[in-house]
Amino acid sequence: MREKIKNRDELLSHGDAESRRIVLDITEKTLRRLDAYERIKSIAHMEGDILHIGTRQWDLRQKRHVYLLGAGKACNHMAMAVDEILGDRLTRGIAIVKIAEETDVFRHTDVYVGGHPLPNEEGLRACKEILKLVDAAGPEDLFIVVISGGSSALMSCPIEGISLQDEIDTTDVMLKSGAGIYEINALRRHISAMNGGMLAKRIAARGAELIGFGISDAVGTPATGNIGEPYAAYKGTPMGPDQTTLEDARRVIRDYGVQDRLPRPVVDYLMNAGPEGETPKAFPQNTYFLLNTLPDSCIYAKQAAEEMGIPAVILSSFLEGESRDAGTIFASIAREVQNYGNPFPAPCVILSSGETTTKILDNRLITGHGGPGQELTLSFALSAVKAPGCCMLSIDSEGTDGTTPVAGGLTDSTSFSAAAAKGLDVHAALRGHACYEALSEMGDVVFTGNTGTNLCDFNVLYIPKNVP
The missing domain is CATH 3.40.50.10180 (Glycerate kinase, MOFRL-like N-terminal domain)
Structure with missing residues (x-):
């Protein structure tokens, strides 16, 4: 079977490579099992x-x-x-x-x-x-x-x-x-x-x-x-x-x-x-x-993570609401896990699926392209600065997120700083629903093409131990 994630090497070429590898490995194994x-x-x-x-x-x-x-x-x-x-x-x-x-x-x-x-x-x-x-x-x-x-x-x-x-x-x-x-x-x-x-x-x-x-x-x-x-x-x-x-x-x-x-x-x-x-x-x-x-995507991902020796928890297969808000919440969960071991200790993988949405009441606000998975991961990058080593992937499991040709995005605790170094305004990208352009410039879009499944959003969050 061909690899599902086509731009894996690019995604591993920057940021926290080990955390990214774990997230990508789990995702690849999950998508393979889901192929219709x-x-x-x-x-x-x-x-x-x-x-x-x-x-x-x-x-x-x-x-x-x-x-x-x-x-x-x-x-x-x-x-x-x-x-x-x-x-x-x-x-x-x-x-x-x-x-x-x-x-x-x-x-x-x-x-x-x-x-x-x-x-x-x-x-x-x-x-x-x-x-x-x-x-x-x-x-x-x-x-x-x-x-x-x-x-x-x-x-x-x-x-x-x-x-x-x-x-x-x-x-x-x-x-x-x-x-x-x-x-x-x-x-x-x-x-x-x-x-x-x-x-x-x-x-x-x-x-x-x-x-x-x-x-x-x-x-x-x-x-x-x-x-x-x-x-x-x-x-x-x-x-x-x-x-x-x-x-x-x-x-x-x-x-x-x-x-x-x-x-x-x-x-x-x-x-x-x-x-x-x-x-x-x-x-x-x-x-x-x-x-x-x-729910199958989270079940298969949990099995994949545990086969890799990493404890995994399914947070929810009912995830709905605003994508941008979800990204902030996942970053907050990562900080709680790292700092206080609640509701479970690091290292761990937190999995979720569902269908988050993006509310746009005025098309004049749109300055680019995007989709729920990209908004979630770009929003995660803003708060994940305070969660060292944490990495979040959010994709539409069928391979195209929103109005874009990519499946979604992947960011980690270094992504916001890397974006700033490139002169990218992450806040403006989120306001203008132009996350595709920002994540593309960062090298953080996930490209799969058709995956052979369609189970809405699939999210993987890896939280390593916080080493002072």
Whole structure:
């Protein structure tokens, strides 16, 4: 398997090299274990005409067509695994990815590059092709659907009366509103012809069978167990039942005061839609396999750290709130551990996952580019000056943080001084949400490309002993 962290040598060329090495080693081992290509290949294979997935099997001689549909930030690896396993038995595949990699290999799958975090025209074109396949299907057809986080933007197909631009503007406003992803999805799913289970509803209407492989990046989903056992409680995304409601969408509009900032067609529809506009709530006939969930990243990282002989603690897999504030809090925790041994002694690794956000109510404040992971680590650098040797990594586990091509950032107790020596104003970078430019100049961005997973934010903090 190729290395996940592509610029490891650059990250180790400055700062506290030993602390950085520990953090990068833990991260590399974790990302390798999370790769969805390997996860699918571990439970699925063909024996003649029989498709085996975990404890279940399907005789493909009984199927007229076998289709592969996919979307999400981990879709590259998920779709490649299914395409490879099925081989010539795959009639056609359509995958919507965020970034097409030169190393991606598909035999029977058309790949479209959708937009994320904002939808785009190519994602809409892909959805129209998918709907053509679905609408021509029948009871003898099988759809294998692979979905990971990011599908709400990548699989963009607004309902009649709402334009693609309306959907783009809605997503942009909500991402900057401070709302959580569950709240944002409550809006997006109810204006989509694909998301919130609408794709699965359309497949069911044709009498076709659906097998789903999913990665859940939802905060609060329990850790996975035996991934070869069908997951009965699967929900969300285009292929599963939706737990959000129209009333949830209306409440979010009211709570965040965005009535006058959202496109008028979106507000009018959501506020006036009747029961026919509700998303489906159950698909008992479908078979779902859940490959990974958000807590898995911390569990695997804890195992990696302990194999390296370093005590590790999972602080939270429910981390939410402002990214910049989280960076300051992690630095404060590091100082407490180093100076007083609370709540556990150094050396240790503190792990967390979740989805922090960055609130931007006025686009005129933006002076550059960034993302939650970069804001968290640049903020950490400000306070970590008083925590010698401490090192913090924060990445979006799928490989792109916010509006940037990098996964996130890595800083340590020397980073702020190093930035000042280069003439960089860290405070200004944080105010202007231009952390990508600052961290790039510092050599502290983390570059991975597609990782093969998508479990939202992943954070590693290493705290060595404070040696006077």
